[in-house]
Amino acid sequence: MSASPPLLSLPAIVTRLRAAGCVFAEDEAELLLSAADTPERLAAMVERRVVGLPLEHVLGWAEFCGLRIAVDPGVFVPRRRTEFLIREAVALARPGAVVVDLCCGSGAMGVAVASALSATGRVELHAADVEPAAVRCARRNVSPLGGRVHQGDLYRALPGALRGRVGILLANAPYVPTDEIGLLPPEAREYEPLVALDGGADGLDVQRRVAAGAADWLAPGGHLLMETSERQAPHTAEAFARGGLTPRVVGDDELYATVVIGVRE
Incomplete structure (x- = not known):
């Protein structure tokens, strides 16, 4: 069996997101960490965000008017x-x-x-x-x-x-x-x-x-x-x-x- 990837640290995620041009890298990193239940899932989510997928599509939801709204890939993200x-x-x-x-x-x-x-x-x-x-x-x-x-x-x-x-x-x-x-x-x-x-x-x-x-x-x-x-x-x-x-x-x-x-x- 292959070993699981190590859990990415918050600073490491922030560094990757900043390099990709994410303006709110710290906030996004915390959201990704809280959403991922395994190191594999976290690594995949970070990679999807780094290549440009909207954060809301990566997380599967958007915060809007204090509510958590499900947002699927290919669907307009509420602003x-x-x-x-x-x-x-x-x-x-x-x-x-x-x-x-x-x-x-x-x-x-x-x-x-x-x-x-x-x-x-x-x-x-x-x-x-x-x-x-x-x-x-x-x-x-x-x-x-x-x-x-x-x-x-x-x-x-x-x-x-x-x-x-x-x-x-x-x-x-x-x-x-x-x-x-x-x-x-x-x-x-x-x-x-x-x-x-x-x-x-x-x-x-x-x-x-x-x-x-x-x-x-x-x-x-x-x-x-x-x-x-x-x-x-x-x-x-x-x-x-x-x-x-x-x-x-x-x-x-x-x-x-x-x-x-x-x-x-």
Whole structure:
């Protein structure tokens, strides 16, 4: 029998991660150490991270809004800046809200909102994505809350019974212009699905489609919340207005987050 590899020390892992360009090498090393149950598994996890796999894909989870969200390989990793959108959504939600997470990826946004609202009563949670891998991953996160995940292209995935009933519609639609995909960090452009990143020529193709159909699905007084960039926000807001919603733009400088919120009057 071959001997097991020696357990990598924290300093040794930090050194390897730093050499690979990991900015938060110390924090990542501690997470990898805590997640690995054998020296072999630790060595494999460190190697996967060193070659560029996103930390969340290596660990199998991401921390988001204080929750541990399962994230499978090939699934979009929830960003910390999106926590600003969640705070805005929770502040707007009414007790017993119907919450829908479009372009859901791992389902992190819907899970975060539903978890935050759980103290106010039952939340009806739905999530949808066009990517089969995302749907499988989202079900692992959404099902424990009693939610349902649907596969399909935007609103086509949703049950017709939701039409006109949605109180909070979350949509982290892709908004990176096609020509700028190559400027993204390798972790994103090489390991996350292109459909979750590429927003078309000006980055707004999917956002326009979401905005155009939202009013049909929102309840009176319901809100659509969509993350975008500060540069694109006026155009996103214009798309909301064309779709029959009253838009406003909010932001958080600390998180570099910009969100457009539209209400169905």
